[in-house]
Amino acid sequence: MKKLTFISFSLFVSISLFFSCTKINNIEINDIGNYPQPLFEPLPIKVGVYYGNDFATFETTQKVKIPNTDLTYIDHVKMGKANTVLFDTILPMVFEKVTHVLYLPKGSDHMRNVDLIIEPAVHSYSIPNPTADGVYIHIVYDINFYLPEGEKISSWRIEGTGHALIQIEFKTEVTAVTELTQMAMRQVAAKFMTDFCKQADIKKLFYKECSQ
Amino acid sequence: MKFKLLCIIFIVSFMFGCTKSQIKDSLNADSHANQYTTVTIFPINLTDKEFAECVQEKLKHDLQYLKFLQGDKFREAMFPWFEPNTAPKNIEELSELLTKPLVKKRIESLGVELLIYVSGYTKETEQEQWGDQLTIGFSAKRETRILVTVWDLKEIVRVGDTDISFKGTVAGGYGIIPPFIYIWPALTESNACNETAERISNCLTGKDSSADK
Numbered sequence: 344m345k346k347l348t349f350i351s352f353s354l355f356v357s358i359s360l361f362f363s364c365t366k367i368n369n370i371e372i373n374d375i376g377n378y379p380q381p382l383f384e385p386l387p388i389k390v391g392v393y394y395g396n397d398f399a400t401f402e403t404t405q406k407v408k409i410p411n412t413d414l415t416y417i418d419h420v421k422m423g424k425a426n427t428v429l430f431d432t433i434l435p436m437v438f439e440k441v442t443h444v445l446y447l448p449k450g451s452d453h454m455r456n457v458d459l460i461i462e463p464a465v466h467s468y469s470i471p472n473p474t475a476d477g478v479y480i481h482i483v484y485d486i487n488f489y490l491p492e493g494e495k496i497s498s499w500r501i502e503g504t505g506h507a508l509i510q511i512e513f514k515t516e517v518t519a520v521t522e523l524t525q526m527a528m529r530q531v532a533a534k535f536m537t538d539f540c541k542q543a544d545i546k547k548l549f550y551k552e553c554s555q
Numbered sequence: 556m557k558f559k560l561l562c563i564i565f566i567v568s569f570m571f572g573c574t575k576s577q578i579k580d581s582l583n584a585d586s587h588a589n590q591y592t593t594v595t596i597f598p599i600n601l602t603d604k605e606f607a608e609c610v611q612e613k614l615k616h617d618l619q620y621l622k623f624l625q626g627d628k629f630r631e632a633m634f635p636w637f638e639p640n641t642a643p644k645n646i647e648e649l650s651e652l653l654t655k656p657l658v659k660k661r662i663e664s665l666g667v668e669l670l671i672y673v674s675g676y677t678k679e680t681e682q683e684q685w686g687d688q689l690t691i692g693f694s695a696k697r698e699t700r701i702l703v704t705v706w707d708l709k710e711i712v713r714v715g716d717t718d719i720s721f722k723g724t725v726a727g728g729y730g731i732i733p734p735f736i737y738i739w740p741a742l743t744e745s746n747a748c749n750e751t752a753e754r755i756s757n758c759l760t761g762k763d764s765s766a767d768k
């Protein structure tokens with residue numbers, strides 16, 4: 344009996360110590376913030392967009408150690424919804440017509456009524472430990488381009504970074520991660536809009552449309 | 556007792572009170588005097604916002620004839636072309652951007668003639684603490700650096716840039732016997748901000764800034 348009491352007590356102390364130094368945050372990002380109407384005429388290209396399951400339900404766990412303290416955050420970030428909202432927002436700004444496609448065409452499938460199929464994917468999401476320079480969040484997307492016949496023509500890697508000075512920000516971890524993720528997403532959105540036509544294979548394929 | 560306290564304050568002030576500056580300035584005053592009416596002080600990254608606001612406040616005070624369009628408003632109005640990862644970095648990129656009719660038209664409608672990029676940082680290094688049962692103190696080296704690039708959007712030219720840094724030592728502490736408290740800030744941010752604004756102001760009014768320090 345004494346032994347059992349001792350084990351229970353030890354377990355209680357260990358769990359208490361663990362939780363005093365580690366905080367678990369469940370962060371669900373469903374929104375991307377407001378984007379202004381871009382200074383951009385939509386390109387006369389009909390685009391089909393395909394969201395894979397990994398992309399539309401993307402979640403990740405990040406361990407963030409706060410410097411000069413014993414505190415560690417375990418951030419469970421769910422951002423599948425924000426991923427789809429991001430591309431549902433920017434693609435109609437860039438292209439004249441955008442439709443959702445439920446699968447990527449293969450073999451003899453030929454997707455009608457689209458000139459190009461776009462499949463965004465999350466390459467990586469990371470929250471490095473904060474430093475004196477502040478706190479950062481990096482997102483990297485791979486944008487895969489397919490012809491209507493299903494042939495993959497290229498993949499374009501776009502990065503976005505959210506950055507805040509830690510010493511002047513007094514926000515909860517949930518708010519900070521959400522805002523920095525949205526900041527990084529906005530950079531991805533801007534890069535997609537400004538550089539789509541600069542991609543070599545896209546430029547070759549849509550020279551006329553991109554020259555307008 | 557008062558004399559002792561004054562001595563301590565004097566010695567501490569003498570030790571820590573100075574900031575050293577390093578100034579690089581290529582702003583050309585001759586050809587740009589009093590040409591502009593509307594300016595945007597633009598923080599490239601959101602973390603540079605405080606430096607931009609500080610420089611803008613000082614310029615507002617010095618050049619009351621100028622109108623200022625807030626950097627945030629300019630960024631929103633120019634979306635997606637002036638985000639941290641898409642803003643033009645050199646005169647070639649700016650010239651290319653201004654060939655886009657929608658961009659050119661928007662800049663004209665905003666009336667912005669001068670765009671001033673501001674970036675910077677403040678960092679503290681060599682932090683030290685000391686003390687015993689009766690006294691305690693700390694010090695750290697502090698550096699603020701503000702970089703500025705000035706673009707003329709009418710002529711599409713780079714007017715020039717400045718790179719200004721101020722270094723100092725921040726210190727503080729207290730003692731019980733004899734009782735005293737001292738806090739000595741190193742005002743590197745405000746010094747760098749004031750110097751930056753003065754250089755821009757001199758350029759825009761045709762005054763000659765003193766040579767690089």
